[in-house]
Amino acid sequence: MIDRSHDLPLTRQARELGISRGSVYYLPRPVSDADLKVMRRIDELHLEFPFAGSRMLRDLLRQEGIEIGRCHVATLMKKMAIEALYRRPNTSKAAPGHKVYPYLLRKLPIVRPNQVWATDISYIPMARGFVYLVAIVDWFSRKVLAHRVSITMEADFCVEALEEALARYGKPEIFNTDQGSQLDTSKNPVILS
Template identity: 70%
Template sequence: FFRRCAHQGGIAERKAMIDREHDLSITKQAEVLQISRGSVYYLPRPVPDADLAVMRRLDRLHLEFPFAGSRMLRGLLAAEGCKIGRRHVKTLMRRMGIEALYRRPRTTKPEPGHKIYPYLLRGMEITRPNQVWAMDITYIPMARGFVYLAVVLDWATRRVLSWRLSITMEAAFCVETLEDALALHGRPDVFNTDQGSQFTGADFTAVLAGNGIAISMDGKGAWRDNVFVERLWRSVKYEEVYLRAYETVSEARDSIGRYLDFY
């Protein structure tokens, strides 16, 4: 039954087919229906309250000082009276999906099977919709937990074409967001992302290549390569997220959705 349904309807319809009372586990049902497990559960990760408080502060500091690494962020926290070790800061930064944003020599290799594509937008004049789309993920704090927000943005119009929330940064969640944008708005000439493993993996790049879309990737740690998405995050955080304390993921989804419609 589930394998037959996997070929019917869109992602929302397939999610509705999940039967939480079925003998087949929810994880297995999601796999067979070809949807991400994270998008089915939609629950914040259990994290100690003390860590959540530090993560919320790190999120604000990262927006103010995008060039700050774990050493500087630890110092900024210490100046505010928060005693925390640098290793702990690095651990929380990894969980949040943030890093210091500055150009540096590439000293690490991409994950096996993941290809890094060149940045194609330098000097390009962006003059029309669907010429260039960009995508990124950001951390969203909640009252008792957190989720991740992914968006696809049109560079010419600054319009948010599609977005999703997830409890993980897994590739499937990003692929679904991309597929939503393609289904609703056609396809761009160029698609730009950072070098995150979600975007360099074969599942994601295959969707772009299969639609004849040129793939562009930021320089490592170079936030200016995707500056319009960074501006969006700043607006989302200061005009929506930091003014709320979402109790549930559904509340976060509804409120963020209203804001993005306005944006």
Template identity: 70%
Template sequence: MIDREHDLPVSRQAEVLNLARSTAYYKPRPVSAEDLALMRRLDELHLDFPFAGARMLRSLLRREGVSVGRRHVATLMKRMGIAAIYRRPNTSKPAPGHKIYPYLLRGVKVEAADHVWAMDISYIPMRRGFVYLAAVVDVASRRVLAHRVSITMETAFCIEVLEEAMVHHGKPMIFNTDQGSQFTSHAFTSLLTAAGISISMDGKGAWRDNVFVERFWRSIKYEEVYLKAYDSVPEARSSISKYITFYNSGRPHSSLDGRTPDEAYFGDRQIALAA
């Protein structure tokens, strides 16, 4: 938001935007190489043991010879946007002005394209640094309908992914997310409600979080991300986009009886139109 090349002084820009001057001049500290390596390993462990919290992850790392404290692991997990997944009462409270919607998919059998879409965000390691990947997935066909790579987890980039999916594929009956602040924001949910889409949200930290996008995260990380070492954000965007094209159109899925997500998604839509 602050344009350091603008004729208007930075201090005046901060005043107009109602920002503290210290915020305007603040430059984030780069993440150390040691923490980047830890985050990469935490991401791998989280995929294999999604129920593991900071204490267990710390213990797993120590068994590998990595000396790290629980609090530091918790800090890195927060930065990565990951949390232990397990069944527990939903005692979380929404952020001010954010509405939490009920989970609508309990006992629902999803068998047709555009019945349910799901969206999630995942941490993506690079050679130096990391980015976040947001994706909208059609639950029945596993097809990735839209995605974006970003250096932050801000709401705006999540809205861009949602808008792209809706522009190219219409709309689902139900849209499922977790209770992340990006998804509970009025700016995000208002797009869904205005389109007449029912909103479903997993409980915070619930066992079912990520269940509809989990297979995609595992596939892209083990078949693409962990095999690469992206040198830049543009390279990450390009390589991830190529993989998703392959994932949708060239990769057969056993859960789809050997069909690709494209074949399952567009085949189901043709059946629905014919009916």
């Protein structure tokens, strides 16, 4: 594309092609022989331990006598397009056709207990998979009113936690959940009034 022997200056050629002038002058440096050797070993280790991240690979390389830092391992992994394989939770995908509602509590002053309750689900990584934790919290006092743990993302444990909080503390004025909550009233009617 860029012709360094052309009469047109490099700056003008870059402008005509719509590319950065800096990219015209940049000459990539070749990867050093030492890095190539380490990259080959990282590739072998990645095939043997696909779940190993930069820290574990650094430790494995150090056991073999290769002195290398975690950041350098991470840089080489990025260059090689290698990343550790592990199961990630899939909790934030919106359901198809799910309506997005405006957030109505943004400027609401919270001045007393039982005015606003909130709930959210979090995951806790375990040795083999995840467990899910739901908590019902009073926004004013920051008190956890009820909680449950489950090995699945079914709605039952969320409803149980809410029913316990209602039985122990009465009914709040407002019950806030995030978008796509397991307490979606179209599937699991939870009537607070």
